[in-house]
Amino acid sequence: MKTFTYTITDPEGIHARPAGLLVKKAAEFPCSITLKKGEKTADAKRIFAVMSLAAKKGEELTVVCEGDQEEAAAAAMEAFLKENL
Numbered sequence: 001m002k003t004f005t006y007t008i009t010d011p012e013g014i015h016a017r018p019a020g021l022l023v024k025k026a027a028e029f030p031c032s033i034t035l036k037k038g039e040k041t042a043d044a045k046r047i048f049a050v051m052s053l054a055a056k057k058g059e060e061l062t063v064v065c066e067g068d069q070e071e072a073a074a075a076a077m078e079a080f081l082k083e084n085l
């Protein structure tokens with residue numbers, strides 16, 4: 001299991017466009033990818049789950065990758081978040 005945290009820097013937080021891109025990026029990997037914000041968790045491969053987090057600028061997300069290619073998935077997700085959120 002690979003875990004990292006990321007603080008959202010996008011002024012609009014996770015809205016529809018970046019959420020859709022995040023889901024597409026997560027779908028590239030066979031492992032499970034979970035986003036956690038406080039007590040809420042979401043499957044990163046499901047757009048409605050990602051949107052339900054209602055993550056805003058300054059809030060912290062914990063990303064958990066578990067399974068096949070978890071290290072590659074964690075690296076790709078971290079790079080994606082830094083570039084897009």
